[in-house]
Amino acid sequence: MEDGQRMYSQQGGLTNMSGNVLPQYNMGQDEPSDQRKQEIGDILQQIMTITDQSLDEAQARCRKHTLNCHRMKPALFSVLCEIKEKTVLSIRNSQEEEPPDPQLMRLDNMLIAEGVAGPEKGGGSSAAANATAAASGGQPDSAIEHSDYRAKLAQIRQIYHTELEKYEQACNEFTTHVVNLLREQSRTRPIAPKEIERMVTIIRKKFAAIEMQLKQSTCEAVMILRSRFLDARRKRRNFSKQATELLNEYFYSHLSNPYPSEEAKEELARKCGITVSQVSNWFGNKRIRYKKNITKAQEEANVYAAKSAAAHEGQGAAGYNVGGGQAGMYMNLNGGDNYQSSDNSLQ
DNA sequence: TCTTATGATTTCCC
DNA sequence: GGGAAATCATAAGA
Numbered sequence: 001m002e003d004g005q006r007m008y009s010q011q012g013g014l015t016n017m018s019g020n021v022l023p024q025y026n027m028g029q030d031e032p033s034d035q036r037k038q039e040i041g042d043i044l045q046q047i048m049t050i051t052d053q054s055l056d057e058a059q060a061r062c063r064k065h066t067l068n069c070h071r072m073k074p075a076l077f078s079v080l081c082e083i084k085e086k087t088v089l090s091i092r093n094s095q096e097e098e099p100p101d102p103q104l105m106r107l108d109n110m111l112i113a114e115g116v117a118g119p120e121k122g123g124g125s126s127a128a129a130n131a132t133a134a135a136s137g138g139q140p141d142s143a144i145e146h147s148d149y150r151a152k153l154a155q156i157r158q159i160y161h162t163e164l165e166k167y168e169q170a171c172n173e174f175t176t177h178v179v180n181l182l183r184e185q186s187r188t189r190p191i192a193p194k195e196i197e198r199m200v201t202i203i204r205k206k207f208a209a210i211e212m213q214l215k216q217s218t219c220e221a222v223m224i225l226r227s228r229f230l231d232a233r234r235k236r237r238n239f240s241k242q243a244t245e246l247l248n249e250y251f252y253s254h255l256s257n258p259y260p261s262e263e264a265k266e267e268l269a270r271k272c273g274i275t276v277s278q279v280s281n282w283f284g285n286k287r288i289r290y291k292k293n294i295t296k297a298q299e300e301a302n303v304y305a306a307k308s309a310a311a312h313e314g315q316g317a318a319g320y321n322v323g324g325g326q327a328g329m330y331m332n333l334n335g336g337d338n339y340q341s342s343d344n345s346l347q
Numbered sequence: 348t349c350t351t352a353t354g355a356t357t358t359c360c361c
Numbered sequence: 362g363g364g365a366a367a368t369c370a371t372a373a374g375a
Contacts, residue, residue: 236354236371244353259364280363281355288366289353 080190104208107215116157116218153222160218167214171207175200239282243272247282251290252304258287 070076111117182196239247250268251258260268265279272279290297 238353238372278354282353284364284366285354287364291365 077186077190081192081195084190084195085192101212104212104215107212107219110219110222111160111215115153116160116222117215156218156221160214163214164211167207167211171204174207175203178203239272239274239278243274246272247279247286248300248304249308251283251286252301253308255301258283258290 108117178199179196182191182199185191186196238244247268250260250264254260260279260283262276265276265283269276269279274282
């Protein structure tokens with residue numbers, strides 16, 4: 001108040017401690033007294049004009065005019081903005097710096113991996129191709145299943161992107177609307193640009209939550225499609241003859257320890273054009289069935305032993321030894337249980 | 348159509 | 362988690 005009085009006095013005259021205007025002396029800087037009289041007359045005229053208007057209109061206009069034109073407005077708003085910043089906004093500020101949502105990251109990663117989000121790089125179709133290749137053991141697969149999967153995935157992708165665009169558009173429109181509104185309001189109440197930015201962030205967060213729901217339901221749709229597709233893969237297909245030969249060769253040449261290492265499985269999978277888990281399945285089945293039907297297995301072993309021996313003669317090498325297995329240790333065909341003994345050997 | 352072979356899945360155990 | 366064993370589901374052949 002003191003400052004205000006002092007400031008006023010600089011313009012209109014000197015005041016005493018009670019705020020009364022003191023007699024003014026012409027010091028060479030002050031306005032002439034007849035000019036002041038003119039101003040007072042103008043003010044009175046304005047007051048008289050106001051009384052002719054409706055009270056509300058006058059108040060509104062007066063307030064607006066006073067607020068917008070008052071030379072103290074920027075300073076006052078600045079102070080008020082600062083106070084707001086230090087109180088309400090500081091609370092929000094502490095909540096803003098959150099780490100990225102891991103669930104959202106998972107969803108994003110999955111959508112990218114499935115080829116739904118991100119650049120269209122044939123993710124879905126390649127996934128389908130891999131899946132069918134795995135199921136068919138390298139044999140040509142049903143193109144119908146493949147194209148069905150691809151078409152449905154493309155549908156999901158299209159819906160996802162359409163919805164995403166809608167959300168983004170709505171978000172942008174709403175944000176623009178709110179920003180404009182706040183900017184308009186900032187003429188009559190203290191709203192700092194930072195506060196507007198925060199409001200934008202809040203709006204974007206709200207829309208991000210909606211977006212996450214969209215991503216979740218898209219992931220669900222992909223999962224359902226995938227499971228249906230995988231169910232279709234359950235249709236068993238025999239491995240190629242060449243693949244079976246390779247697997248049998250390895251099995252019978254490692255009869256004392258028919259447990260291929262991970263490296264060996266990978267190598268076999270690569271050579272046979274199947275997956276590592278298919279190799280594992282095959283060896284699991286083979287070990288069990290070998291034990292169950294030892295007579296027939298021995299005949300088979302005999303065939304592969306002969307084959308391998310012929311190959312060794314031709315190459316003069318130890319033959320198959322993937323991943324450090326014990327090549328060349330064939331079972332004794334005259335005595336079914338006379339294979340090389342080890343902890344893992346088949347009894 | 349029935350049987351057998353075989354790849355995949357499930358359950359249990361270590 | 363990997364392997365054994367049981368089981369399922371389907372391909373293939375008689």
